[in-house]
């Protein structure tokens with residue numbers, strides 16, 4: 001049977017944690033939270049399956065933090081919900097929202113956990129979409145103000161903070177592929193948001209720096225692109241995939257430029273002053289978060305707009321999302337960050353995990369052996385990078401709880417802890433106990 005005994009071989013100071021995000025767990029029915037683009041998208045595209053209740057973390061957060069602590073984790077990554085802090089406009093703060101995050105952070109700190117808040121994990125207040133959301137740089141500036149507010153209000157309760165979770169999902173997945181809110185399928189919108197979301201990051205970094213207290217990071221999701229075969233056309237298509245999915249963001253942040261192939265397609269849609277803004281975008285950060293799940297097999301496919309590729313999946317073992325197990329990709333990206341971008345920057349693996357079709361047995365236990373295998377394979381990759389001297393500081397399993405998995409609603413379970421969405425009951429799964437065996 002597969003175990004997580006490798007956990008014993010990590011350095012003492014390496015931080016193991018779990019990750020969640022606001023919209024996916026909190027329940028926006030509670031505490032006077034405002035509407036976000038996800039409420040609207042769910043109504044339009046997901047038959048109304050939304051985050052109204054989610055895991056009701058607002059009422060269950062003490063129990064949830066206890067679960068994290070009892071498993072022996074040392075860190076907790078969560079996000080602030082912008083519409084909970086500012087439900088109606090940019091000025092009137094919701095005191096219930098402030099109170100919630102203060103109590104949450106107290107609970108985290110009193111449990112000897114380290115808080116890793118993210119400022120933005122996708123729940124943009126709906127009012128911003130009425131003025132074109134991330135297509136409008138006004139939103140980026142308001143995001144800078146939000147970052148300032150968060151730092152001033154909660155800043156003495158944490159050390160590390162990240163600005164944005166997964167810029168690729170916010171831009172390409174949501175504005176070109178249309179799979180996430182706001183569900184736009186348009187290359188102009190996509191190109192603009194590819195740049196603007198990075199500009200928003202820069203506004204946030206500037207605001208946080210002015211408060212002078214934090215270790216600032218950003219969280220990128222890297223997906224390994226592998227050419228479907230050795231055909232030149234497919235290899236070229238794979239390069240474009242990699243540039244759009246991965247390098248666009250890391251080149252901008254670490255090098256202050258955009259990769260050439262992707263730029264040749266997208267430049268015409270970018271704001272005129274994009275190069276000046278790239279200087280801001282590349283101002284130094286203190287750590288980088290890497291979210292990693294899987295690979296794609298890339299094949300050339302002609303498209304009018306020049307985005308000439310399609311993504312396929314191969315024949316490796318798959319998760320319930322249909323995502324292949326491809327742990328090698330994780331060490332590939334860890335090494336790439338250090339070798340090609342910044343050989344000193346501390347890396348945190350801020351998300352990694354799998355969806356599994358978990359069901360409690362009649363006794364109420366949840367056996368998620370495949371998830372243990374998935375974690376084990378990825379942890380081995382990290383260990384081998386550590387042994388080669390790469391500076392990786394921590395690992396956050398996605399996710400603490402089964403939760404609202406965006407466009408898939410409640411049908412995909414990523415948790416270490418099973419959630420019964422009818423009554424919010426939490427049942428730790430076997431993978432949870434496997435972590436606690438070695439961490440607690």
Ligand code: FCB
Nearest residue numbers: 021165166221398405406
């Ligand atoms: C990531 C998201 C996270 C979750 C996982 C499965 O892209 O950051 O919220 O949905 O995928």
